[in-house]
Amino acid sequence: MNRILPKPSELSSTKEKEVRNAFIKNEVIPNDILEHISEAYLVLDLTGNIIQINEKASNLFKHAIKDSKLFIKKCICDNTFPDFIKLYRALLRNGHLLGQKICIQSYNQPKLEILIRATVLYDANQKPIAFQCLFNDQVDRESFLQNYHEQKEQLVTVLENSSLGIVFIKNGKILKTNTTFCSLLGYDEHELSTLTINDISFPEDVENSQKIIQKMNLGKINHFHFTQKYKKKDQSLLIARVRINIIKDEIGNYLYHVAMLEDITKEVQESSMLKALNTLMSSIIGKSNIYEIAWEITQKVISLFGLEDCVIYMFNHDRTLLEQIAAYGDKNPKGREIINKITIPLGEGIVGTVAQTGISEIVNDTALDSRYIVDDKYRASEITVPIIADGMVIGIIDSEHSTKNYFTNTHLETLTNIANLAASQLKSAMNLQRFLDTEKQKSLLLNNLQARNQELQEYAHIVSHDLKSPLRSINALISWLKEDYTDVFEQQKTNHIPLIENTLDRMEKLINGVLDYSKIDLENNEYKSIDLNQVIHNIKKTTYIPKHINILIKKPLPILKIDHTKATQLFQNLISNAIKFIDKNIGIIQIDYEDHGTYHTFSVKDNGIGIDKKYHQKIFKMFQSLQTNAESTGIGLAIVKKIVQYYNGDIWLESTVGKGTTFFFNLKKVS
Amino acid sequence: MSTLSFLLIEDDEIERMKFQRVVSKYEPNHIIVEATNGEEALEILNDDNQPLPDIILLDLNMPKMNGIEFLTLLKNHDRFKYLPTIVLSTSNNHQDLLECYKTGIAGYIVKPLKYEDYALKIQSMVSYWESNELIKG
Structure with missing residues (x-):
């Protein structure tokens, strides 16, 4: 750290503060304050003419002042002159120069190291018009060093106790890290010192971060915020909010970058899961087909988690094995298509086990699990969650990740939620199907019933008419009997004929009644x-x-x-x-x-x-x-x-x- | 008073007897030709050796070709369509009535249960047609 702030002891309390403030603000220090300043103070125009000077300064630069012009070159030791030119340029560029040490040698005087501080004064148009400078000849090496160490210590304390992971990087190489940074990534400081920043980044991020670094190096920006993923030592994921600063020396040379990392892994995962869950919910609501639901889960939602891979298995009860019905990742290159479908017998592999037990599993390192079945390619960790409807495992949601220890309890929770959602959606889909079937049967029944009713009514109608015709015939025949055998009947004196006629009459009334009754609905x-x-x-x-x-x-x-x-x-x-x-x-x-x-x-x-x-x-x-x-x-x-x-x-x-x-x-x- | 010739299309034997008995008792000179169904009636109509009847009496409920089917054929025929046709039916069903009048009939008689009522209706029908001018031949 080569920035040395003015020593607090240099100026007395309030006056000191005012000088400081004015100084930092690039304002001319008022005359009344100047009198109290123990330091040499002068204001120069851009060509070196003295505009204002205090007594101390007059003494210090006595021999170099001629006609109100400061011939500063006369005072500067030859060997430090190039530095002085750089300082001059830096001053013009930055507007200030805070505590730069230079070596001056006045005429007939011993060499003297003094501390120079300067700010540029501007006109209303922000055009530089003058410099004001403070010189402190009280600097001695000891106090300088002490000051330096004090500040370094302060910085180290801040560095070590920060909750942010801090890393110093030079040309991609890790120079120094704090404890938090080490624990965030799971490496010790020594290990990190052998790594480059690319070693702990994901390949897809390297290009982007290099662009940012390049912009900084070109001086276009001094700092930058972004969110990035990093690979931990155990291959698990760290998502961090990063602020990166470029550090240059006073004259603008690149020294190194400081990056501060805040761990937001959990935060990001949780919020993305919540979002994913909502997305899923709205996308599968109303879907009635298990395959459609499965594809929705894999294609729309799993991608939102930043998962690399996801396969949904359906349990085939007849064959007691699990079949892949939807996938996301390498298994699903396009559309709704799964390449190289595999089946897993119940009880085999991690998927088969979970299907049998109905209990979810997270496998942190598949290399250590003998049950692990390599599907399309080897991946380091796996999470397997059963889809359970009415107490029966109907399917499996399975996801693998290329890094070890990738899956957390949050993943488990979310995938379980998804499985429940899928199960309940499926259940309601099955209920809906059952309902529709019943409705269909009902309407079929109703149609049959209507047809039968219609038939029955027509039947009643026809039968009534058919019944009437023999009645009419009997009536006619009886009438003829009466007509043709009047004599015989009169002799017999029986009233059988009128009885038959009455009976026929009654019969007709009955038939007409039935006819009327059957007509009501018709x-x-x-x-x-x-x-x-x-x-x-x-x-x-x-x-x-x-x-x-x-x-x-x-x-x-x-x-x-x-x-x-x-x-x-x-x-x-x-x-x-x-x-x-x-x-x-x-x-x-x-x-x-x-x-x-x-x-x-x-x-x-x-x-x-x-x-x-x-x-x-x-x-x-x-x-x-x-x-x-x-x-x-x-x-x-x-x-x-x-x-x-x-x-x-x-x-x-x-x-x-x-x-x-x-x-x-x-x-x-x-x- | 003119002599009328009737073509009675009726599948029920007793109904045919009833008609015969009522008409012959009322006016024995009238001629009654009987057909037991529509097809038979068409054969009679198409027989060039027989003169066309003056009036057709048609039962609606018959096997094979029913009354309305026969009526439709008749009314689509160049010559036969002028033959006045009277329906004799057991049904006073509104639908049947409408269908018959639409196709073209000269009368619709519902056969009553009592023979006396029937005789009265047939007699009045016959007497009505006796006093009508008819296209002969």
Whole structure:
């Protein structure tokens, strides 16, 4: 270290500080301060004319001053003159000269070593206009040395205790290092002194760092920050934030470089893992194919970790071996292609072992592990993590690295996270597949059901018509019998013929009922606005209503969006049903409704014979009639219920035996 | 009153008997030619030795060629398309009705269950056509 700062003892406290500050700032030292300066002080213009001078300086350079001009050459010892010229140039270049020793010899005086400090004074345009110089003739070698050692010691202390790794490099060669630097790289200082900086760098970084050094050497930059990887003695990785400074002597000669390294390996790895994990997460979300997930992991994410290699194996249960399904690195030169795929039997190698145990492994030195299987090339360390879904190993994530001890617990943690992610994604993919399969089956079933329903309804339709034709034939034949054998029948006085006719009539009603019932789902469903008052009016006109029965509409019924035929069938069947069971001399059928906002509740009330509670469910079933007569087919109420259900409504009744029955049903308002 | 000739296309024997009985009782001079299905009816129509009927009565539900298929063939024929055709059906299905009228029919009669009702309908149908002017030959 050849920079010597002015000795603190040279100037007295505050004044000293002011001088110093002004001096360092390249400002003229004010006159009032000058008086207190114990040193020789003078200000010279660029050609050497004295602008200002103090007494001490006048004494010192007495013989060399002529006409306010300092002929400094007269004072300089001949042999140090070339140095002096260099100093002069350095001063102009740097703007200051801090504590340079020169040798002067005044006329008739002994040689004297003095310490010179100088700064350049500039005009407003930053053009140099003068020098101010301080000379100290009090320098003696002893104090100089003491000073030097003191400072060196300070520096060594700082150097050794720094948490930064510090290295001095000359032309690539390692000159000196501190303890931190040694421990960062795992070498001792002696070992390092035999190495060059390239020995501990990765080949891909050498060119870049040489460029930086070159720039510095050319004086373009004095320092530079960058982040770089280094190889430790054990071949593991060190990622460091580096600040490199170039050190030159006062006259600008290159001395050496100082590099300060901060270990950010963990930091970088952790943040890159987090980033990678996020990237992975978003890239595999929604993927439903194990192969796609595997390729995403290897191609997109592993590269983000700075891993050299990664292979994902899938466990083949049938063959009890592991197959490579995706890769990153040398195994995957392009696209989604793996060259020289290998398979590993369960239990063999590190991969096979982990597949068997389901426990992750880090192998710090594969050379020491007999299980290690060389795939495409030998690599020094390996990490192997199982992909486990539902307690079963379904695959393996495996990564190898060319340096020993490369993989850390952070790698393990992250790869485990990735494996879990892959597993859960796969699981949900499998669930999705299962769901889709079920849906497919369901819709198939539904289609079948619809087809069957359609068939059934058509069947009912056709059968009803086919059944009717023999009925018609029988009816015709009986009529002919009656016509052709009138005499015989009159003699016999039997009423078999009318009984047969009644039976046929009833049979036709049944068939028509079945036909109507089967038609409910079949017909097109146009929701037209239907005025229910009109519907009831029409029913009154077309249905036989005995004279003693009155149908009353309690208040005007609403207009509904409903199929006209269904609305007619609904009310007609309820009214017919009421008519059938009225046993009073004056029958009353009352139709009413209540508006419940989203639906209406309609009621059809009669004063008939009433229905016992135990039959309330039964009456809605097909062919369930409580009375055996030609009028009652047991289909009417089944049709009513089916229509109400068709419109997602409910139907129920309240009844008192002997007094009458009220049927209620809800119909939703259709918007 | 003119004598009418009917071509009755009906697969059910008793239905044919019913028609015969009602018409002959009402007006024995009317001629009834019977066919049990559409193909047979076409043979009769295409037989040059037989005069064309005045009116065709067609059942819809028949084996082999059904009524609507027959009707479609008939209405696409240059000469036969002028023959008034009345459908006799068991079904009052809206779809069937629409299809028939679209293709071209002169009437649609739903066969009632009771023979008396049937006889009444057929009689009124026959009497209606008796008072119509027809393209003869």
